[in-house]
Amino acid sequence: MWTPDPETIITAEQKAADAAAQARLEQFANLEPDQFWAALRFFGRRDQRDYEGELRAWVAALEPAAPEGEQTQAYLDALAFWSTVSAKVDRAKYFERDHPMIEGARQALGITEQQLDDMWMWALA
Secondary structure (H helix, E strand, C coil), X not given: CCCCCXXXXXXXXXXXXXXXXXXXXXXXXXXXXXXXXXXXXXXXXXXXXXXXXXXXXXXXXXXXXXXXCCCCHHHHHHHHHHHHHHHHHHHCCCECCCCHHHHHHHHHHCCCHHHHHHHHXXXXX
């Protein structure tokens, strides 16, 4: 008798989660770099802040100092994280609303989720 592989079964919960993720992606579509940077600049100036500068300073602060002697796994992990974030900021083809880098940047800028959502929707308009 044939038994289905439990790894390939899609549950109702998984279907619901996938549908919710798809709906969120449709609401908060990916931003092109010019849309992302325009929103950051507009809202930063509107709020009398320099969000772009603050974001770049956050990314620069993530770069770990090179250790003297042997490189530890913690250093390599921090270096990998900084490399990924800095590359995303500098060279992204698009920005995803729910990407961990965006959430980290939101926290670093000290803005609420609603403020970020408003920026995102403004950029999409």
